[in-house]
Amino acid sequence: MNYLSVLFLVFLFFHGYAQAFDYWKISQFWPRGLCHRNPLCVKPKLLEEFTIHGLWPSNWKGPPSCTQQKFNPSLVRFLFLNNNAHLQQVWPSYYANGDVKFWAYEWEKHGTCSNLQQFDFFTLSIDIYERNNLTDILKNAGIVNGKTYNTNIISLAIGRALHVEPQLICKSTSKSTVSILTEIRICLDKSRIPQYINCSLPSGRATCANSIDFI
Numbered sequence: 748m749n750y751l752s753v754l755f756l757v758f759l760f761f762h763g764y765a766q767a768f769d770y771w772k773i774s775q776f777w778p779r780g781l782c783h784r785n786p787l788c789v790k791p792k793l794l795e796e797f798t799i800h801g802l803w804p805s806n807w808k809g810p811p812s813c814t815q816q817k818f819n820p821s822l823v824r825f826l827f828l829n830n831n832a833h834l835q836q837v838w839p840s841y842y843a844n845g846d847v848k849f850w851a852y853e854w855e856k857h858g859t860c861s862n863l864q865q866f867d868f869f870t871l872s873i874d875i876y877e878r879n880n881l882t883d884i885l886k887n888a889g890i891v892n893g894k895t896y897n898t899n900i901i902s903l904a905i906g907r908a909l910h911v912e913p914q915l916i917c918k919s920t921s922k923s924t925v926s927i928l929t930e931i932r933i934c935l936d937k938s939r940i941p942q943y944i945n946c947s948l949p950s951g952r953a954t955c956a957n958s959i960d961f962i
């Protein structure tokens with residue numbers, strides 16, 4: 748690393764990146780669960796793959812501090828105009844207001860608390876998302892959609908792969924013991940290459956019943 752980039756990192760560190768919030772939380776949708784009997788969903792065909800909901804600067808206590816900066820699509824256009832970059836594929840909206848509105852919402856509600864520039868924030872989100880493929884992790888543990896699983900089985904499969912406990916987010920069904928998986932959240936520290944950490948103690952199932960319909 749040359750002198751200038753060290754200087755830049757030190758600058759970044761002391762210039763707020765370090766003190767603005769405590770840790771990152773990446774939240775990923777399971778589209779088929781999210782859209783199950785959900786009239787807001789307009790996607791005609793749903794991926795059988797987790798996609799990004801958001802990357803959220805978080806505090807152990809209280810909300811992080813954020814700015815009022817508006818989303819500017821031209822600042823992230825390199826992430827969706829060329830074929831190798833694919834914001835639309837990894838971070839789609841399932842609702843009628845569309846992708847750009849969704850990215851604007853996520854930037855303005857969460858990205859503005861990160862002390863990162865817009866391009867860097869979206870790039871980091873994609874990096875973290877692509878580092879581990881939740882769809883693959885579950886598949887490799889024999890967990891495939893279309894079946895019902897004990898909630899701990901899903902939690903443990905991710906725990907074994909990432910060495911931290913995920914937060915599983917569900918919606919309820921008519922049966923109190925079964926819920927539908929809509930989302931998985933995982934926390935990371937703020938090191939330059941963020942490392943997985945446990946979100947909170949106790950983390951675990953968050954909003955799910957004992958059994959999960961992995962639709």
Ligand SMILES: *[C@@H]1O[C@H](CO)[C@@H](O)[C@H](O)[C@H]1NC(C)=O
Nearest residue numbers: 796837877880881882883886
């Ligand atoms: C994740 O894994 C699934 C299932 O193996 C695969 O179809 C998909 O392309 C992978 N996604 C990414 C972003 O690598």
Ligand SMILES: *[C@@H]1O[C@H](CO)[C@@H](O)[C@H](O)[C@H]1NC(C)=O
Nearest residue numbers: 910911912943944945949950
């Ligand atoms: C996360 O918590 C589990 C127990 O709930 C523990 O076994 C594991 O070591 C923790 N991981 C980290 C990285 O702290």
